[in-house]
Amino acid sequence: MPASIEFASKVYAVVALIPAGRVTTYGRIAAHVGDRRGARMVGWALMDVPRDRDLPCHRVVNRVGLLSGGWHFGHPEVMAGLLRAEGVAVSDEFTVNLAAHLWDPADELFEGEEAGVPPLPDGAVP
DNA sequence: GCCTTGACGGCAA
DNA sequence: GTTGCCGCCAAGG
Secondary structure, eight states, rough: OOOHHHHHHHHHHHTTTTOTTOOOOHHHHHHTTTGGGGGHHHHHHHHHGGGOOOOOOOOOOEOBBOOOGGGGGGGGHHHHHHHHHTTTOTTTTTTBBBBHHHOTHHHHHHHHSSSOOOSSSOOOOO
């Protein structure tokens, strides 16, 4: 089995753990799996994601919060709608407020410890 | 078998 | 502070 599949599997696992109302970046995922330079590979992996995987790939944006893969959903508005439905503020430029909704794979452990953290800061300042 | 493109990121000028 | 360029791995033409 190619190592690329293993890499993709890790990516899928991380993406599947992204909580609703939160977003993460390709670079964060890549760094979490141990490949800082694999940001591009993350995108490549998500491009071939089977819909059966139930992967919230719409919660993955680039480092500036832009919905880079919006067109892979047919139209960025589709992805924006999904995010808005989860409480994520999406600007008209199809960008999300990373400062307010950025989720880091490392937080996975943090949430497990606290298990009571307010996921949505209503006072989020755009 | 070689070249170009791609859901990105970091560093340099 | 901003803009531009290069680099990484893989797949498709």
